Amino acid sequence: MRALVVDPKVPAGLSFAEVPEPTPGPHQVLIDIAAISLNRGEVVRKEAVPGTVPGWDASGTVAVAASDGSGPPVGTRVVTMNKMGGFAERRVVGVDQLSVIPESVSFVDAASLPVAGITGLGAVRAIGPIVGRRVLIIGAAGGVGRFATQFAHKAGAYVIASVGSSERGKGLDELGADEVVVGVDPVADGLDAALDTVGGPALIAAWNRLRPGGIVVSIGRAAREDTVFLAYDTPMRDNLRLLCYNHTGPITEDLDYLLSLVSRKELDTQIDFTGSWTKMEEAVLLLKDRKLRGKAVLTIG
Numbered sequence: 001m002r003a004l005v006v007d008p009k010v011p012a013g014l015s016f017a018e019v020p021e022p023t024p025g026p027h028q029v030l031i032d033i034a035a036i037s038l039n040r041g042e043v044v045r046k047e048a049v050p051g052t053v054p055g056w057d058a059s060g061t062v063a064v065a066a067s068d069g070s071g072p073p074v075g076t077r078v079v080t081m082n083k084m085g086g087f088a089e090r091r092v093v094g095v096d097q098l099s100v101i102p103e104s105v106s107f108v109d110a111a112s113l114p115v116a117g118i119t120g121l122g123a124v125r126a127i128g129p130i131v132g133r134r135v136l137i138i139g140a141a142g143g144v145g146r147f148a149t150q151f152a153h154k155a156g157a158y159v160i161a162s163v164g165s166s167e168r169g170k171g172l173d174e175l176g177a178d179e180v181v182v183g184v185d186p187v188a189d190g191l192d193a194a195l196d197t198v199g200g201p202a203l204i205a206a207w208n209r210l211r212p213g214g215i216v217v218s219i220g221r222a223a224r225e226d227t228v229f230l231a232y233d234t235p236m237r238d239n240l241r242l243l244c245y246n247h248t249g250p251i252t253e254d255l256d257y258l259l260s261l262v263s264r265k266e267l268d269t270q271i272d273f274t275g276s277w278t279k280m281e282e283a284v285l286l287l288k289d290r291k292l293r294g295k296a297v298l299t300i301g
Helices: 107-111 114-127 143-154 201-207 252-263 277-288
Strands: 002-006 014-018 028-038 057-064 077-081 090-094 098-100 134-138 158-163 179-182 191-196 210-218 241-244 271-276 295-299
Touching (some): 014 277, 028 077, 028 107, 028 114, 028 277, 057 090, 057 107, 077 090, 077 107, 077 114, 077 252, 098 252, 107 271, 107 295, 114 191, 114 210, 134 201, 191 201, 271 277, 277 295
Parallel strands (some): 134 158, 134 191, 158 179, 191 210, 210 241
Antiparallel strands (some): 002 014, 057 077, 077 098
């Protein structure tokens, strides 16, 4: 079958190749993939093994049902998440790594949800109750940030969206951001919480603006810079908390919820680039250069 494989010799880091067909186990299904979503973390990984098929997010149709009788039947439209194998014509996933797509939701919208949607949802939940609280979202222009902005707004927070440039901040006010700022410097002290996808000095700046009892939820390090606290700052200051968030465990319940929101038009998937996977190089370079506002989704076939 045709797939995108890791290729460090080309600018996008991916190239097309023929790879062996995957074979499902008893508790797995085989999916004919219709759409894939790109995430920055999977296209900039320096440790990726050449020739392997990356890809976390993919939507499509069940071609072979799980032989143990679990999971959806052949022909069911599903969205899937796994650490590898999504950038191909077919993939194998466990029945706890997928969710059935409602008829009113497209393959493209569904493919945008797993990594970015689940991460944004889980990170906002990790903050705790935020009705009336001032919440800073650093990296709000990206896929995770745009989902997190919507969830924080839905939860009743006063949302401050921090972006890298005014251009990248466009549309965040429509998603519920009460303020859109460039960088962290314009943000006043007294934050109840910050959700950070960037790391490095931005995380420290957010930490220094927390009120007593505040929390920073770290979910990424897009800056690729070290995060350095001053001596004694972490354990000694005002009962502050730093939580490093990463989703673990089955995804079906959260994906079902996200799909239901999209179906009811209560969640905007914020897809900024879509097209055939033959446009992969263009999409990857836009993502690497931080020129996307939201998600990039590619269709297969």
